[in-house]
Amino acid sequence: MDENSFVTALKSESLQALQGIPKSDLHSHAGRGGHISFFEKYAGVKITPRSVPFENLSEMNQWLKENVKCHLPKGAEGYLKQVEASFVQAAADNVTVLALSFCVDEIQLLGGMDAFTNTIDGMCKKYAPNTALYPDLALGYFREEVNDLEEILAGKWFSGVDITNYLGTYTMDELKRISMKAKDNGLILKAHIGEFGEADDVWRYAEELGLDQIQHGVLAAKSEKVMRYLADNNIQLNVCPTSNVMLKVCADYKTHPIHALFENGVRVTINTDDLLIFHSTLSEEYLKLYKAGMKATDLELIRQIGLCGERK
Template identity: 60%
Template sequence: MNDKFEMYLQENSLKGLESIPKSDLHSHAGRGGSITYIEQLANVKITPPSEPFNSLKEMNQWLNDNVKCYCPGFSGYLKRVEAAFVQAKNDNIAVLALSFAIDEIDACGTIDNFISIMDGLHKKFAPETEFLPDLAVGYEPGEQSKLDEIFSANWFRGIDICNYSRCYSMNELKKICQKSRDSKLILKAHIGEFGGADDVMRYAEELELNQIQHGIAAANSPQIMKWLAKHKIQLNVCPTSNIMLRNSLNYQSHQIRKLFDFGVPVTINSDDLIIFNATVSQEYLNLYNAGLMTADELNTIRLTGLNEVNNYA
């Protein structure tokens, strides 16, 4: 399998890469499908964004204007989640960590209904994929009051803190992480996509994170990269997302090169495929064709992602 993966990279064969098992450990559930799938469902043509976005607000507006308008409401949301599972099957994603926000649970009425719906989609569209759902926290105040009920269902496998809106203080985040740790969840946080290397260090150390979503700002500090490598804190990197949000200049100079060289565990992921239009297989091919990494190095990263399932209780 390793030899085939490297051969397909060298042959520039996207179809071949799609046949090789991979992981996607950083994907947002309602945004994890392909544009093509939505086009076929709605019988429309959607033009992917051609230039990087200037902000998350601009990115979300593009999503509303070009995708959500064709699959609106709760039924449309379910179709977008369906698209994420279909994508996992099509790209041979053997290990999939999809994140779900609390308002997505609320839209289903109860946690039991939510679990039943998502397990049904998983079983129907990607039954062979190891599914590791993450609970995304940090989008709106008051989420803490719902955590006990959600955690008691023992369905989520990780928690993904995204505090970009600063709705939580660090002390509040520590309490959430302790509750998550007590529930035996893998601790993740979005940090270092924006901001600096010190932000990555602060969140990783104070919250005792197992993994970091993005984390590429750490590449600006050799000291912090050495610390991440020493503590084996995995960064789930999304190259095209980083470029499209102006946090990386291009594939040729992406920060994953420096992180890998310093021994930081890294994986390659899609983030918001329905927006950025780059599958996990394409991400590998983009980095290889840019001359950033060798086929052997990319295979090492692929295996790191596949081994992730062993870290879950």
């Protein structure tokens, strides 16, 4: 496909044409990247997508439990079905560069690093053979997770580390030690910052931890100073528009901070976060932003940035 085909697909608002063109998803949580239709088919049930925003993350998690997880087997079997759905979705939407994040307890659930990596690699090959997988190790869920860090990173399987809960689990000094370990192992360092909180947090944590990429980071758009810092240091924001709308980070796609970030020279990519919950595929994300006023040629540029893959 040449680059004009994506622009044409956007201008003709053809979801089908968009689906046929290679894309990247650099911010997707492994067990939550599938499409509702996969689970409807698997369980033989009807699942109604959430139509109004969630009040908070716990309400969101509750929705997932009551609408999807309740139809799945418990433990490893159910988890693997969720991961399978993520790969099936990547193949269906032609996501050729995919950064999925996995937590330490998911590695433990499958019996440790060797069993875990063999299983996930096997699933990628089986369900998304044309997708290059860049796995991220998600940290920040529980303090004991760092006990396994040496052993996990020694496996040389992960491409990056993604700090998901920068306020709740660790002190800044502890986060710096984790960052150093990630960098010593040659990994891309990401963190979930600037989804909630303050614009200045984005700058502070990016600088203190030496972040290569930021998951969300959209609150940076509130400050020209922070946007200039991100642009000058070429720090990439992996933005997830529907996630932000569904969690009331912004009101709609027309007022989404990605417009200001892009116009201010910040390197951005477009991603899904939790497709299973937010019910918007990557192709739909691009189309929504086009309909909200972004230029097709700018969205093509963003697609190309994402396809450069994972970089430091």
